[in-house]
Amino acid sequence: MYHAEIGEICRQVQTFISYDARTMYAPLAAIAGADSVVIPDEGIEEKEWQPDEALRAGLAYGFERLEWARSTRHLTAERFRAMEIGSRESVAEFARFWERRLIDSGDTNAAT
Numbered sequence: 001m002y003h004a005e006i007g008e009i010c011r012q013v014q015t016f017i018s019y020d021a022r023t024m025y026a027p028l029a030a031i032a033g034a035d036s037v038v039i040p041d042e043g044i045e046e047k048e049w050q051p052d053e054a055l056r057a058g059l060a061y062g063f064e065r066l067e068w069a070r071s072t073r074h075l076t077a078e079r080f081r082a083m084e085i086g087s088r089e090s091v092a093e094f095a096r097f098w099e100r101r102l103i104d105s106g107d108t109n110a111a112t
């Protein structure tokens with residue numbers, strides 16, 4: 001399924017429950033407004049699962065963390081927006097780099 005399709009499903013449910021602790025669907029569900037609960041892996045504490053608190057934002061590692069996930073849900077969308085901006089900037093810098101290299105090499109077709 002496309003992310004937009006997953007988002008549409010998540011906008012229709014109150015709670016998204018994942019048994020896959022590494023799925024990208026969990027933060028997508030949070031962005032869509034669903035409570036996103038990751039069922040903890042046996043013997044794995046929350047900080048072991050995801051040491052970076054910013055990457056845990058919006059996600060409840062177990063139902064007992066649901067209030068924290070709700071209070072940090074907005075940070076998930078902000079992080080994805082920042083990732084998108086960073087990705088676009090990276091691609092633009094890549095294109096500028098190669099355009100300069102081609103111009104410097106004397107390739108007259110570099111600007112086309």
